Amino acid sequence: MAEAPFNKHFPVSWEELHRNAKALAWRLIDRGPWKGIIAITRGGMVPAAIIARELEIRMIDTVCVSSYDHQQQRNATVLKGVEGANAGDGEGWLIIDDLVDTGKTAEVVRKMLPKAHFATVYAKPAGRPLVDTFITEVSQDTWIHFPWDIELQFSQPIAKLRQS
Ligand SMILES: O=P(O)(O)OC[C@H]1O[C@H](OP(=O)(O)OP(=O)(O)O)[C@H](O)[C@@H]1O
Ligand code: HPA
Ligand SMILES: [Mg+2]
Numbered sequence: 001m002a003e004a005p006f007n008k009h010f011p012v013s014w015e016e017l018h019r020n021a022k023a024l025a026w027r028l029i030d031r032g033p034w035k036g037i038i039a040i041t042r043g044g045m046v047p048a049a050i051i052a053r054e055l056e057i058r059m060i061d062t063v064c065v066s067s068y069d070h071q072q073q074r075n076a077t078v079l080k081g082v083e084g085a086n087a088g089d090g091e092g093w094l095i096i097d098d099l100v101d102t103g104k105t106a107e108v109v110r111k112m113l114p115k116a117h118f119a120t121v122y123a124k125p126a127g128r129p130l131v132d133t134f135i136t137e138v139s140q141d142t143w144i145h146f147p148w149d150i151e152l153q154f155s156q157p158i159a160k161l162r163q164s
Pocket of ligand 3: 040041042043044065097
């Protein structure tokens with residue numbers, strides 16, 4: 001498959017992620033009570049932890065899905081479904097992921113838990129119809145760099161960038 005054309009880059013700091021995940025918790029609190037959270041690994045575990053803390057939810061399970069090698073999308077492969085939580089058709093449960101991009105991951109997980117409420121911090125237009133609640137939309141050609149994938153490093157002065 002050809003490399004996806006991500007023309008724009010959107011780095012997210014830990015503070016920004018925390019603030020946005022907390023904003024998501026504010027949106028979700030009045031739609032509960034929630035029986036528990038299903039976090040989509042791995043990216044969903046960080047916002048899921050923040051939301052669980054804010055909503056005082058201690059029942060948390062995971063659905064383990066893998067669909068990207070860095071920016072290269074593969075088929076969404078389910079490595080583990082919901083096991084311990086007894087979530088049934090998902091009624092009253094929250095599914096949390098960091099983002100929806102093409103919506104492939106969301107599609108697979110929605111089939112497993114059709115009545116669950118699917119929430120993400122970020123959404124791109126193609127995935128947006130599959131999410132019930134999200135906080136920030138970015139364009140389809142933007143790659144979001146999460147804080148766990150990046151580190152502080154030297155940045156060229158703008159003048160130097162102009163010269164190259
Ligand atoms: O809407 P989609 O096009 O399916 O993309 C969104 C999914 O891709 C990323 O996960 P990834 O499979 O890269 O695994 P990770 O969470 O372990 O990084 C992200 O965390 C979402 O789960
Ligand atoms: O924009 C993205 N950023 C990080 N992981 C992703 N997985 C799909 N799209 C993205
Ligand atoms: Mg993921």
